Amino acid sequence: DGGITQSPKYLFRKEGQNVTLSCEQNLNHDAMYWYRQDPGQGLRLIYYSQIVNDFQKGDIAEGYSVSREKKESFPLTVTSAQKNPTAFYLCASSAGSIGEQFFGPGTRLTVL
Amino acid sequence: RKEVEQDPGPFNVPEGATVAFNCTYSNSASQSFFWYRQDCRKEPKLLMSVYSSGNEDGRFTAQLNRASQYISLLIRDSKLSDSATYLCVVNGKGTALIFGKGTTLSVSS
Numbered sequence: 001d002g003g004i005t006q007s008p009k010y011l012f013r014k015e016g017q018n019v020t021l022s023c024e025q026n027l028n029h030d031a032m033y034w035y036r037q038d039p040g041q042g043l044r045l046i047y048y049s050q051i052v053n054d055f056q057k058g059d060i061a062e063g064y065s066v067s068r069e070k071k072e073s074f075p076l077t078v079t080s081a082q083k084n085p086t087a088f089y090l091c092a093s094s095a096g097s098i099g100e101q102f103f104g105p106g107t108r109l110t111v112l
Numbered sequence: 113r114k115e116v117e118q119d120p121g122p123f124n125v126p127e128g129a130t131v132a133f134n135c136t137y138s139n140s141a142s143q144s145f146f147w148y149r150q151d152c153r154k155e156p157k158l159l160m161s162v163y164s165s166g167n168e169d170g171r172f173t174a175q176l177n178r179a180s181q182y183i184s185l186l187i188r189d190s191k192l193s194d195s196a197t198y199l200c201v202v203n204g205k206g207t208a209l210i211f212g213k214g215t216t217l218s219v220s221s
Contacts, residue, residue: 033208042116042199042213043156058208090155098144098203103155 003027004104006091011109013078013085021076021107023091032074033092033101036060043090049074050097078109086111114138116212118200124218129190133215135183135200144203145176147185149196150214156199159185190219 004025013019025032031050035043045058049068063082068074074093078085088108092101118135125131137145145162160167162174162183173186183200200212 035211040213043211045208048208088153098209100144100146100158100161101209103157106155 006104016080023074025093029093031094034076035090037088115210118212122216133185137202142202146201148199195219
């Protein structure tokens with residue numbers, strides 16, 4: 001089955017720790033995205049990548065970092081510099097830059 | 113004007129009702145328009161793309177008015193399973209899609 005996988009589904013982190021969220025797709029999509037969703041809020045773009053070895057900051061990149069070493073993978077690291085990291089994190093991919101995006105099931109991060 | 117604006121609702125309707133959602137967008141250069149559905153604590157899923165000529169998929173009809181910069185979604189004969197949050201999505205400046213905060217629909221028996 002083609003699709004996007006994210007792991008883990010739930011993640012708990014202590015303050016001051018960095019954590020990395022995994023996102024893998026086998027749809028052969030060039031573009032990949034990371035969003036954050038807070039309760040009752042819309043999706044906010046953290047980072048996106050249109051091609052391997054290249055990525056751009058979204059609206060709320062501070063405290064986050066990404067890499068795109070392979071077409072299939074776009075991991076997100078939530079660093080200790082992110083002041084309020086508890087949220088639902090969604091990864092998406094698309095074939096083109098303005099086409100529909102397909103989402104993974106998300107990772108719920110809770111900072112203890 | 114916010115980039116993508118939706119009435120948050122909630123819209124509470126009985127089964128069988130017809131309900132319409134509207135969405136306005138600020139970037140007149142936008143080219144791509146979508147409606148996504150998001151169930152509670154799940155990821156958004158594409159419901160339908162929105163084309164200039166309007167398009168229909170079963171009980172769902174989407175329309176685009178470029179002059180007024182708004183998009184609509186009409187759901188006919190509402191089902192219990194239609195209860196969800198509906199996200200209006202427009203491509204913004206550059207390449208990213210901009211997601212509205214969503215309109216919540218609750219269908220009751």
